[in-house]
Amino acid sequence: MDFPSSLVQKAVDEIAQLPGIGRRSALRLVLHLLRQPKDFSERLSSAIATLRQQIRYCTTCHNISDAEECSICANPLRNQEVLCVVEDVRDVMAIEATGQFKGRYHVLGGKIAPMEGIGPQQLTIDALIERVEHEEIKEIIFALGSTMEGDTTNYYIFKKLNKFPLVFSAISRGIGVGDELEYADELTLGRSISQRIPFEVSMKN
């Protein structure tokens, strides 16, 4: 694309580096910004700049946080003995929204993915081991996405923590609530059957 302005060119170049936004969409966004009042762009620009400059992570669970310790870790009413291992803040938000989990989290910051150059050292696995050594943790719940990378990461952490007296569990996979069996994929339905649960348990909640 040949741009009539180097400012437009530059903005499109930068915006198009974001995931899921091509050069055509980037140009559409640039034209939108130009049609809006000046302070719209200013607020957007400063939100992006301050986000990256001032962002903090909870020193305990590594979730994004406004303070040194996040509101979940700082809450004495949360169960200190159960730790839910998740990939990122989105998973924390999703699980918190269910209202079903009263323990605390450990945010890995990603999954082991050698193809993308992400090894165990890029994640907060060492910090997790340290927490297990120093805190009163009794159960680890693996709540990573059900992909090959997720399973690899789960297994790597399991091997590292196996020597500690811990109960390990993983979130259940299966047919979604309200879903019809005929539309489920075979793998999911297969897991739903092989990893079936006692009927009385299934009736709860």
Add this chain to the structure above:
Amino acid sequence: MDFPSSLVQKAVDEIAQLPGIGRRSALRLVLHLLRQPKDFSERLSSAIATLRQQIRYCTTCHNISDAEECSICANPLRNQEVLCVVEDVRDVMAIEATGQFKGRYHVLGGKIAPMEGIGPQQLTIDALIERVEHEEIKEIIFALGSTMEGDTTNYYIFKKLNKFPLVFSAISRGIGVGDELEYADELTLGRSISQRIPFEVSMKN
């Protein structure tokens, strides 16, 4: 969505105001920014800020431009007698990419759309009339999108310019090059037939 950080909240709020980006995608973009080196966010943020602060429009055709006059208007080799009326810079870029147009442009900045509060006064129609009065223009080509708003805008401009000794034309509508008839919608195919062109003309280029 309950965010664990007010910085994330603010960035998501701002990004989600962009067209076609919901809160979920905005959060995905925010997490991406947090995973990238700091200067990635800085470059993005400053490109957006300087874009809006320093953007200039060609004083002749109102296209986005780096200088007071855009490179097309400033080019003495372009045909000064033919003016192509378009909606925005994307249309200029699209037509320039064809290499088929040697005249100059007039960029309206939008289409008349009363439902969205865009009347003739928000567009550069008065400037177009002034150009016709003071320049040596002989032909006006309407090249707006083929929508109700586009047709309304064409007609409004036509009525305003009708008193001048001008030739008016519009870009042709019809079956795309390489398209099969059976897949064309009825309106387009209908126009293709009713606005048919001499066979010798159709064989050119």
